[in-house]
Amino acid sequence: MSDSQTTPLNSRLRLAFLGTPDFAVPTLEALVAAGHDIAAVYSQPPRPAGRGHRERRAPVHETALAHGLPVCTPQSLKDPQAQAEFAALDLDVAVVVAYGQILPQAVLDAPRHGCVNVHASLLPRWRGAAPIQRALLAGDAETGVTLMRMEAGLDTGPMLARRPLTIAAEETGQSLHDRLATLGAEAIVPVLADYVSGRITPEPQPEEGVTYAAKLSRAESALDWRRPAVELERKVRAFTPWPGAFCEIEGEKIKVVQASLQGGENGAMPGTVLDTHLTVACGEGALRLEKLQRPGRAVLEAGAFLRGFAVPAGSILELPEAP
Structure with a gap:
């Protein structure tokens, strides 16, 4: 496995x-720029999206078409014909990044050097669907990307390289997503070169420190002031x-886009609005709501929000049902 900068690419891969x-x-853009022979790009099929529910191609699909690359969108790679078509590509390696399907063993075994995955955590921490958000929810100080050779288990494959990244205090799901996407793209070309040439030996993941990043759900998004x-x-x-993240104010579901911690004990019941700045008492401490959004409206700073939606000090915000 490699943790440091690796040797530049010196061969074209299919x-x-x-x-x-x-x-x-x-990552796809980095592979195109490196001049690799990209035989096919696989992406999830177009899905209905937006108010008109028109079918929309995925971002990877659109990027591939912009580069003139052939795109395959099978409903499932478990289909024998889809597996045969994949094997017929005669690949050196496949690169997998947030594809959205479990790859069957026949697909994992088809390329000469297997399938290499770019995963958005420092494995074995945060295996699974939502590693970026779970790292933030847990208050992790560090995350990163891991490049691994895939096997049948969920993100259990041997590691080729890890690239750490410090999580900033103000980090959001979007900002961390973007930074990790860039980090993975920077790593893929040199790591692939070292891997297929034998300069990197895949290293089994340690058994200690395994955690799972369950898929996000809207049910988790309610702010429970008892916490x-x-x-x-x-x-x-x-x-x-x-x-x-949402809270209920006077029966309306309000999205909280930005908030800050307020120190000191207040002794108030959780959900109590403590002042005219939308500071809300929590189970421990208090949270000031700084940017909010009503359904179908623009995001507003708290002051502008309150001018159109009064929430007096002393108001009690609704508590969601306890899980």
Whole structure:
């Protein structure tokens, strides 16, 4: 495994790229810029999106078309014909970044050097679907990307390289997503070169420190004022932009886009609005709501929000049902 800068690319590889969302786009761009022979790009099929529910191609799909690359969007790679078509590509390696499907063993085994995944955590911490947000929710000081050779288990494959990244105090789900996407793109070309040439030996993941990053759900997005303010402030940042952190004010679901911790014990019941700046008492400490958004409206600073939606000091905000 490699933790430091590796040897520059010195050979052209025949590869496939499997990815779907924005996070995967910088890695695909890096492989194109490096001059690799990209035989096919696999992405999830177009899905209905927006108010008109028109089918929309995924970001990786659009990027591939912009570069004139062939795109495959099978409903499932478990289909024998899809597996045969993948094997017929005669690949050196496949690169997988947030593809969105579990790859069957036949696909993992088809390329000569297997499938290399770019995962947005320092494995074995935060295996699974939402490593970026889970790291923020947990208050981790550091995260990063891990490049690994894939196997049948969930993010259990041997590691080729790890690239650490310090999490900033003001980090949001969006900003950390973007920084990690860039970090993965910077790593993929030199690490692939060293891996296929034998200069990197895949290293098994340690058995200690395994955690799982469960998929995010809208059910998690409610701000429960009974929880410590530090947890809620992390949730606001982690869930920006999706699924967003919400609270109920006078029966209306209000999205909280930015918030800050307020020190000192206040002795108030959780959910109590403590002042005219929308500072809310929590189970421990208090949280000041700084940017908010009503349904279908623009994001507003707290002062502007309050001018159109009065929330007097002493108001009691609704508590969500306890999980």
